[in-house]
Amino acid sequence: MIRLRPDDDGQRHVPPASDPSWDEQVAGGLDFLRRRLTGEYETDEFGFDTDLTDHVLLPVLRPLFSRWFRVETHGVENVPAEGGALIVANHSGTVPVDALMATVALHDDHPAQRRFRLLGADLVFDLPVVGSLARKFGATLACSEDAERLLCGDELVGVFPEGFKGVGKPFRERYTLQRFGRGGFVTAALRTGKPIVPCAIVGAEEIYPMIGNAKTLARLLGLPYFPVTPTFPALGPLGLVPLPSKWLIAFGEPIETAHYGPAAAEDPMLVFNLTDQVRETIQQSIYQLLLQRTSVFS
Amino acid sequence: MPPAVVLVTGVSRWLGGALAAELARNPAIDRVIGVDTVPPSAELLRRLGRTEFVRADIRNPLIGKVINTASVDTVVHMNISSTPAGSGGRGPMKELNVIGTMQLLAACQRAPSVRRLVLKSTSAVYGASPRDPAVFTEAMQARRVPSGGFAKDSLDIEGYVRSFSRRRPDVGVAVLRFTNFIGPRIDSVLSGFLRMPVVPTALGYDARVQLLHEDDALGVLAQATTGDFAGTVNVGGEGTLLLSQVIRRLGRLQLPVPSPALGSLGRLTRRFGFVDYSPEQMRFLSFGRVVDTTVLHTEFGYTPRYTTAEALADYAHTAPPVIPPELVVDVTARAQQLVARAGSVASSVGTTVHGRLRPAPASPGLRAVRDA
Numbered sequence: 001m002i003r004l005r006p007d008d009d010g011q012r013h014v015p016p017a018s019d020p021s022w023d024e025q026v027a028g029g030l031d032f033l034r035r036r037l038t039g040e041y042e043t044d045e046f047g048f049d050t051d052l053t054d055h056v057l058l059p060v061l062r063p064l065f066s067r068w069f070r071v072e073t074h075g076v077e078n079v080p081a082e083g084g085a086l087i088v089a090n091h092s093g094t095v096p097v098d099a100l101m102a103t104v105a106l107h108d109d110h111p112a113q114r115r116f117r118l119l120g121a122d123l124v125f126d127l128p129v130v131g132s133l134a135r136k137f138g139a140t141l142a143c144s145e146d147a148e149r150l151l152c153g154d155e156l157v158g159v160f161p162e163g164f165k166g167v168g169k170p171f172r173e174r175y176t177l178q179r180f181g182r183g184g185f186v187t188a189a190l191r192t193g194k195p196i197v198p199c200a201i202v203g204a205e206e207i208y209p210m211i212g213n214a215k216t217l218a219r220l221l222g223l224p225y226f227p228v229t230p231t232f233p234a235l236g237p238l239g240l241v242p243l244p245s246k247w248l249i250a251f252g253e254p255i256e257t258a259h260y261g262p263a264a265a266e267d268p269m270l271v272f273n274l275t276d277q278v279r280e281t282i283q284q285s286i287y288q289l290l291l292q293r294t295s296v297f298s
Numbered sequence: 299m300p301p302a303v304v305l306v307t308g309v310s311r312w313l314g315g316a317l318a319a320e321l322a323r324n325p326a327i328d329r330v331i332g333v334d335t336v337p338p339s340a341e342l343l344r345r346l347g348r349t350e351f352v353r354a355d356i357r358n359p360l361i362g363k364v365i366n367t368a369s370v371d372t373v374v375h376m377n378i379s380s381t382p383a384g385s386g387g388r389g390p391m392k393e394l395n396v397i398g399t400m401q402l403l404a405a406c407q408r409a410p411s412v413r414r415l416v417l418k419s420t421s422a423v424y425g426a427s428p429r430d431p432a433v434f435t436e437a438m439q440a441r442r443v444p445s446g447g448f449a450k451d452s453l454d455i456e457g458y459v460r461s462f463s464r465r466r467p468d469v470g471v472a473v474l475r476f477t478n479f480i481g482p483r484i485d486s487v488l489s490g491f492l493r494m495p496v497v498p499t500a501l502g503y504d505a506r507v508q509l510l511h512e513d514d515a516l517g518v519l520a521q522a523t524t525g526d527f528a529g530t531v532n533v534g535g536e537g538t539l540l541l542s543q544v545i546r547r548l549g550r551l552q553l554p555v556p557s558p559a560l561g562s563l564g565r566l567t568r569r570f571g572f573v574d575y576s577p578e579q580m581r582f583l584s585f586g587r588v589v590d591t592t593v594l595h596t597e598f599g600y601t602p603r604y605t606t607a608e609a610l611a612d613y614a615h616t617a618p619p620v621i622p623p624e625l626v627v628d629v630t631a632r633a634q635q636l637v638a639r640a641g642s643v644a645s646s647v648g649t650t651v652h653g654r655l656r657p658a659p660a661s662p663g664l665r666a667v668r669d670a
Contacts, residue, residue, distance in 0.1 A: 023641025027634045034630040038623045039546030045538045045588045046432045047506050125428035125585075128502025128557075135504070136540075145431035145438070 046146070047135030048117070057137055058104060064097075065104040068244050069203060073109040074289075075251040081112040084151040084194040085254065087158045088185060088278050090177055090286060091166030093204035094227045097242065102158060102201065103137070105249050117150050118158045119143075123224070147188040159185045161275075168225035170213070174205035175290060177283050183275040186257075190265040190274075195254035198278050200285040203247030206296050208232065245296050248289045252281050300326040300524050301372035301414060305365060307356055307402065308377030309349070310334035312484050313418075313512070315342045317374065317519045322347040324524070331368055333361065334377065335394075356398040362405030369411040374523055375402055376418040378455065380448045380487055382576075388447075395451040396458075403462045406469070414470045416522045417459050421475045421508075421532060421589050422449040426581040432506075435590040436475070436530045447578040470528040474518060477534035477589060480609050481512030482616040487579065489613065495620045497545050498563055501554035505541040505586030508534045511604035511612060518600050531598045532589035535606040541583060547610060549619020557584065 041051035103116040119142035125131040165178040212228030232239030308314040309332030318332045330349045385391040425440035463471040479486040
């Protein structure tokens with residue numbers, strides 16, 4: 001007998017859990033509303049509001065993740081199911097949507113539904129609304145104190161060492177990694193003995209192709225750059241719609257740091273070498289993902 | 299060895315008076331001397347028990363005489379004003395805080411009997427800015443040094459206390475950096491602010507707030523006075539809340555105001571003696587501040603009885619809510635009942651018309667073929 005679908009063998013079909021009916025959904029929404037109005041929810045010392053993240057922020061991002069960018073996640077098994085780890089990724093896309101998508105990927109595609117604690121620049125927390133939402137989404141300031149505190153608390157910490165140099169780079173430099181800061185993230189991992197997981201994100205470069213930079217305007221507004229894309233600011237608010245590029249997110253094999261010992265953080269040569277190793281790994285996997293992706297929008 | 303003679307400055311305020319009363323109840327302590335510029339209220343005076351009240355200005359060298367004649371061995375310095383409203387303007391406030399501390403320390407340095415100094419400081423010395431790490435430990439310093447007001451005064455005071463301890467290494471100095479106080483009886487900046495029915499906040503910002511219950515503040519101060527901890531320690535309750543969450547839990551209404559307008563609103567309310575919106579207070583209400591209390595638990599050896607949320611709940615008993623939480627619970631519960639009824643009606647209609655309202659379940663076993 002030739003089986004048509006050999007991998008189906010022995011597997012009984014399990015009906016998927018039915019979606020909650022509309023009245024259950026409305027009741028859940030009312031429950032959420034009651035919690036919000038009476039303040040009966042928990043926030044941590046970094047300002048992380050899990051209730052808001054799970055019921056508003058992640059559901060808002062999910063259609064963008066699955067429908068608009070059709071994100072494919074690879075190698076989630078490289079991300080530990082428990083315990084702290086530092087996830088180091090490339091940064092791009094004019095607006096840091098890549099950080100948000102990686103958060104959705106780790107929560108929805110990882111079997112342990114891990115929370116991703118992002119480290120952001122101080123400008124993010126200086127901005128009204130954006131800053132407070134970022135904290136509620138689990139982000140905190142990119143400084144060694146916060147990174148080490150989160151890692152010691154067994155959290156999954158996300159860092160983008162390129163910073164604004166990565167997000168605000170012109171379109172012609174797409175998929176080339178910028179300088180990796182001063183290696184502060186390696187120091188944090190060494191001090192806490194947590195593994196570094198390199199992560200490559202492909203697709204974010206094309207959402208807002210930055211063809212120009214209005215530097216004078218940026219300086220006036222106090223921003224690191226002011227993007228000019230084919231649609232922004234020419235088409236006004238319509239230019240804010242990101243292009244629907246195809247995204248791939250890949251997590252590489254973890255680089256263990258525990259065997260170096262916490263004193264190794266004081267060895268600049270080791271820190272430089274590890275920084276370079278992480279950077280090379282990410283650049284290589286970006287090239288591999290680009291080869292896998294047949295076209296930008298498919 | 300418990301102290302024999304304790305001098306407490308600032309006893310006419312709630313916390314100072316409560317500490318003096320607590321120490322007076324301790325039979326191991328011979329004398330408790332309370333000092334303040336204004337006499338305590340009749341009720342407070344009754345509670346002070348055997349505390350000897352001396353009406354003296356610590357800005358005046360007279361304080362040295364008090365310390366010498368009574369041969370005080372432990373000084374608890376709490377006469378630090380956090381708002382200009384309480385001391386008659388920013389000028390007198392700064393004078394009381396900084397010059398008063400300098401006079402007191404000068405007197406202590408001359409008095410050979412003094413062997414212990416406890417300073418009631420504040421976590422405001424860490425400042426509040428978007429460049430701050432989320433949690434401050436005792437070893438950290440303000441990223442953006444506070445430029446004025448209470449925080450600057452406290453930084454100066456801590457500086458003078460540090461130089462005092464350099465000059466008198468035989469004196470054990472405990473610096474207690476308190477977070478914001480809250481409780482049913484204490485009158486703090488935050489408790490006055492949260493008592494307003496409509497609480498103005500900075501639009502687009504939500505501060506992380508760490509609170510300390512008044513009983514815990516008292517417990518820590520009493521233990522610091524009678525114990526032998528020397529050094530700096532952060533004192534705050536376990537856990538944090540967001541400012542918006544605090545306002546909601548108290549059943550208050552939040553009024554987000556753009557930060558520039560908040561400044562002029564602050565000037566207006568200050569004129570009427572309501573609530574103080576000094577620039578540093580506004581920064582705190584925008585960014586908040588959280589401190590690490592590991593040293594308090596391990597080295598100092600005190601575990602606060604109230605967490606931040608419990609302290610707030612205790613305070614809530616004395617601040618009747620504008621929007622009662624029962625009302626919210628009631629309204630949402632009723633709406634849920636209504637929805638449930640509508641849902642059951644819809645499903646019964648759905649079954650009678652044989653699933654025309656709801657799509658038929660997908661036939662099992664079908665799966666997309668991966669490689670065609």
